[in-house]
Amino acid sequence: MKTITLNEAAKSLSQNDDILVLMHKSPDGDAIGCAYGLCMALRKLGKKAMPVCSDTVSEKYDYITSKLPIQSFEGKYIVTVDLADTRLFGEKLEKYKDCVDLCIDHHGSNTGYARESVVDGASGACAQIVYKIIRLMNVDIDRDIANAIFTGICTDTGCFKYSNASAESYRMAAELIDEGAESTFINRIMFDTKSRARIEIECLALQTTEFYADGKIAVICITNEMRRQSGADDYDTEGISGIPRQIEGVKIGITVNERESGKFKISARSAGDVDVSSLCAVFGGGGHKAAAGCVIEGDLESAKKKIVGAAEKVLTGKI
């Protein structure tokens, strides 16, 4: 593995053709924005370029994906974006594990699997790095490229709300709007649209809110009965686990999500001041300091009791 500069990455891309840009499995807005934005830019330089992924891209990104007609060719230069580890390639991309030419990433934890890498852990979104490289390739940035890159930045920074949203993130967003990015439309799709089923299940889940440890722990439940009643699917419940932590005074927000009979998926969230990954590790799970998960078997009440008991210990420093 060799670390290269943004300029060198731009040069490598400019000197190659028949480029495949790999995304991680379950691709999110940043992965999609980077891969499609980069391919659009490379095509503007007359090259063949195509994003590839083990999973299907959600329809909500149609405004990006529909702007890049499919090209079929044998990949000669393999690039990855927003991809920290070959374990995230997924089945379809397995075959590229040992032949990645260039990796563009913003995960400090990047395993260095590529021949050449540009990794900037301080970058809020990988799309910010891709944007810099596209500029260095002297591509005339159009609305579609701007939309793709803006999507990467706004989704990975939680609509500029997370701590990774820097002055650079905001400044690039401004430039991208000048270049045609439809920021209002994109933010609305990504952050401001809820299905009726989502509103309904959110409401049902919120009605189950219980507080423990003097209000420092909040727990909500999502049951299969609520799914039936609201018609909500997994896509509708995305992000609900962030709600209990938002309640004033709450240090640990817990969501107990009923899955197949007898199994409860637990999501724990903190503001980063309490380590919930150690909480979930008690039950064989894990994650980040501010967001972690585990699975507990049993019935709803006993699952709740177990996770709350452990959470109380985390708060008092016993775990």
Added chain:
Amino acid sequence: MKTITLNEAAKSLSQNDDILVLMHKSPDGDAIGCAYGLCMALRKLGKKAMPVCSDTVSEKYDYITSKLPIQSFEGKYIVTVDLADTRLFGEKLEKYKDCVDLCIDHHGSNTGYARESVVDGASGACAQIVYKIIRLMNVDIDRDIANAIFTGICTDTGCFKYSNASAESYRMAAELIDEGAESTFINRIMFDTKSRARIEIECLALQTTEFYADGKIAVICITNEMRRQSGADDYDTEGISGIPRQIEGVKIGITVNERESGKFKISARSAGDVDVSSLCAVFGGGGHKAAAGCVIEGDLESAKKKIVGAAEKVLTGKI
């Protein structure tokens, strides 16, 4: 009323002293950010300056308000910010109705009550105009001013999500972060923290959701009974009016908010594609294209019927 330029406004402010900066009743983040940010800047020029409001400023803005020690003086130059109409002065500020020297506002509907006015209806937040004026006064912008102005911009643009968030909004946010604005902290307080009472009343309000016009209109209600039940105050219900519009397929989101007996405050929201200010104008109200309000008297059902009837006409182009 005389319309003046940003430069002239900066000059007027520079040439005067003992300045009172008036906020509208029930002050929001933009009003507070503008008033406090401007007063901080004026004090840096050695002037006496104090924000005034008919209502108390919520504690969640302590990080702004605590940075401006109270000054007591007889106001000699009266300024209003983010204040479209003297009807929004509230009781305590009544006495200033006919003696406002300078109005700085971003409501196109501004009634022109001041001797001199700078109104830019294209500005996402009034704080963007105030920021320009502060810069023109050659004030060295510090962290506290940056925090105040950033708060105005992020709250009025819904964390940069609404259609009024322009490239300028993002660019100024970037500059303010460079100048010390604690964007992550502010965004967390403003958009990622909910009181228990808020969670409860949001849930109660969502249970009242009704759809009209093939799902293009969604209406929710907030009643005094819900306030009693949840213990929610006006601050707790702030922003709830944004929810009905978020529902998939909804063009006009309406919140019917019961006030004193027999009066209903209506908030209407669109994604900017439908003009809700003309909808509210039917009932003597107004606002922006994407966010407007009015008051309807009567009982809940008749208020709902009236606003929905008018909203249906707006959708079919009859209003």
